[in-house]
Amino acid sequence: ETGVTQTPRHLVMGMTNKKSLKCEQHLGHNAMYWYKQSAKKPLELMFVYNFKEQTENNSVPSRFSPECPNSSHLFLHLHTLQPEDSALYLCASSQGELLGQPNTEAFFGQGTRLTVV
Amino acid sequence: GNSVTQMEGPVTLSEEAFLTINCTYTATGYPSLFWYVQYPGEGLQLLLKATKADDKGSNKGFEATYRKETTSFHLEKGSVQVSDSAVYFCALSDQRTGGFKTIFGAGTRLFVKA
Numbered sequence: 001e002t003g004v005t006q007t008p009r010h011l012v013m014g015m016t017n018k019k020s021l022k023c024e025q026h027l028g029h030n031a032m033y034w035y036k037q038s039a040k041k042p043l044e045l046m047f048v049y050n051f052k053e054q055t056e057n058n059s060v061p062s063r064f065s066p067e068c069p070n071s072s073h074l075f076l077h078l079h080t081l082q083p084e085d086s087a088l089y090l091c092a093s094s095q096g097e098l099l100g101q102p103n104t105e106a107f108f109g110q111g112t113r114l115t116v117v
Numbered sequence: 118g119n120s121v122t123q124m125e126g127p128v129t130l131s132e133e134a135f136l137t138i139n140c141t142y143t144a145t146g147y148p149s150l151f152w153y154v155q156y157p158g159e160g161l162q163l164l165l166k167a168t169k170a171d172d173k174g175s176n177k178g179f180e181a182t183y184r185k186e187t188t189s190f191h192l193e194k195g196s197v198q199v200s201d202s203a204v205y206f207c208a209l210s211d212q213r214t215g216g217f218k219t220i221f222g223a224g225t226r227l228f229v230k231a
Contacts, residue, residue, distance in 0.1 A: 004160075033218065042223040043206065056218065090160050094219070105151055105210075106219045108160035 003027045006091050006109035013081065014117055021076040021112045023091030030096030032074040033106065034066060037088040049074060050096050081116045088113050119144045123207045123222035130197055131230050138192040138225045140181075140207035148211035150174075150183050150190040151219070155204045164192075164205070202229045 004025045013019050023032065034046040048056035049068040063085075065077040074091055092106040124139040142148065149168045153161040165174030170185035179194045190207060207222040 006160075031218075043221045045218060045220075048218050092161075092219075104149075105163045105166055106161075108153075108162070110158075110160045 004091060004093055004107050004109040006089075006112050008112060009110065010113045010115075012115045012117060013078070015081060015083075017081075018077070018079040020078065021089055021091075021114075023074040023076075023109055025072055025091075025093040025107070027093060027107060029093035029107070030071050031094045032068060032071070033092040033094075034074065034076055035090040035092065037090055037111070039087075043090075047076075078114075081114075083116050086114055086116045119146075119148065119209060119211055119220050121207050121209055121220055121222040123205075123225055125223070126204075126226040127228055128225060129228045129230065132199055133196045134229075136192070136194040136197045136201075136227070138205055138207075138227070140190045140192065140222060142188050142190065142207075142209050144188075144209060144211050146211045148209040150181070151208040151210070152179070152181055152190070152192050153206040153208060153221070155206065155224070157203070161206060197227070197229045199229045199231050202227055 007022045031050045033048050036044045036046055045058055046060045047066045052068050063080050067075040088111045090111045091109045094106040095104040120143045122141050151166045152164040154164045155161045164179055165176040165181055167174040167183035170183050173182045181190050181192045183190055204224045204226045206224045208219050210219045
């Protein structure tokens, strides 16, 4: 149990479907992240939220839409995806901005394995 | 900007062999450095960390020393086991220059044969 829970663990969706990935953390962290992990590619940071505010969007296509209703929950809404979007989507959290302190580590969920058909 | 470079894999070793996975970094500030491990079918887990120069992080027989003069954080283990087969990621986080996000290397896959 890592403290970060992602659901579902596996998802198969058609290109015209709409689905959402959910991430939940009960570690008291203030920063949450979405990463995409594709085969044979480096881990790609997609979105960063700090205290519920989006602070980074790394040129992610608009078919991916994040939502952070509170510091414990993070969603990734998916619509009209392409087959190349098939990947492992990882959620992570960390303590967030903590001035004067060494950066703390990120805690990861187990990921959602997404297949777009 | 900040970045992390680690050796390409896969690395294949026999059980009880010595492991080194090289990692170098570029940072304008004073980052914290991490090694994460990803076992098959799972997310990333923190393996060890070091927050300042000359610190040594260690866990489960793995060690890495924060070398500011060579901007390196190489991962070592004296005797690997089959259960160490996984993907290893070097990472850095520098709040002063990069915010609080973590930047990851590309990952190095390790296979350990019995």
